[in-house]
Amino acid sequence: MEQNDIKTFFSTELLGWYRLIKRDLPWRMNRDPYRVWVSEIMLQQTRVDTVIPYYNQFMSRFPTVTALAEAPETEVLKSWEGLGYYSRARNLQAGAREVKERYGGIVPDDKASVAGLKGVGPYTSGAIMSIAFNRPEPAVDGNVMRVLSRYFCLEDDIAKPSTRVGIEKLAVSLIPEGAAGDFNQALMELGALVCTPKSPSCLPCPVMEHCAARLSGRETELPIKTKAKPPRAEFRTAAIVMGSGEQEGKILVRQRPETGLLAQMWELPHLLLPPDKAKLLADTAPKEQGELAEMISRMLESDTSMLIRPRSWFTDADHIFSHIHWKMRFYLADLGEEAGALEAAAASAGKGNALVAAESTAEYAADARAGQAEASSIYRWIGKEDMETLPFPNLFLRILKQFWA
DNA sequence: AAAACGGGGCT
């Protein structure tokens, strides 16, 4: 059979299959461009099952572009809490504000305008244009690269940006006349339900008979993809500082900087350990680390001008981001009058009031500067009920819940 | 071109 017939077969069979079995997802209720837009942003790097509850809550709280544009930023961030990649939420709201101001609150039926919105890249602009407006644009995500790599037996590394560009050209050529939205969703649906990464279910696949990878028995070898580097380890000590007097029953939290990791989210105060101290955390029992407790307490004194007394070890927690592995140790601390046991231990370890040892690495220096630049104005005492208002990343939310359990 | 940027699911 000729290549063009193989392509036509693919498009026709896939589209027919999708129209029979497509899942009933909340963002498929209608073609409202705003609903499509929100769903596509949430679905970046995130599975359908995870997104569904967030999507429903988000749409009821921010039903229109204007509602989102006019909402307080913290509220938007709070609604994104636990979803990850928080710049998506801030970019989405920035986009909503642009649509409100420049396009009167109507998402424009124009590729360049949509592609110009913050947080909207090649995939998302293609998805919005095709799904909401039925324009023949490619929407190439990981599913699509996997499906097409297998069906056409493409051996390019899908981790390379240039590969996506090539697959986009192929994808456009496959779009059936007048069915761009359904076809693009069909491609992703097949990748999600049938042509899965690990063990694809070829037997029920609507296009198996002309799948080049399957025909040559190579469906599990494709697509080719270079593996990511493992995350680098970072050791951090953190404190749960319990207030007294006015602050009785409250604890000390702070807001992260405007940019970078977990930007603008709230957190328990913590400190990146230089490599030599990190070994201490890794190798020594929590209760014998007066020195580490002492370091975080000195950092807090310098930031807040309050006398912080570490009292006891609370818990250890690991958190793995895509590029960093945080190994954290939490101490309970208060503003007590007398020195705590841990401080005594630190003193006997021979550490006086000297500041934390000079930075050993560029990373540590950068972290220390960022911490200092934001110091003092970003700290705040919160009670249990404030957890419902301030956005915290999951790792800190878990610790807070454990503390207030 | 490579790194930064979360969090959860599967085996």
Next chain:
DNA sequence: AGCCCAGTTTT
């Protein structure tokens, strides 16, 4: 416990 998933922005 280790491996996998992968869009956009920034460097």
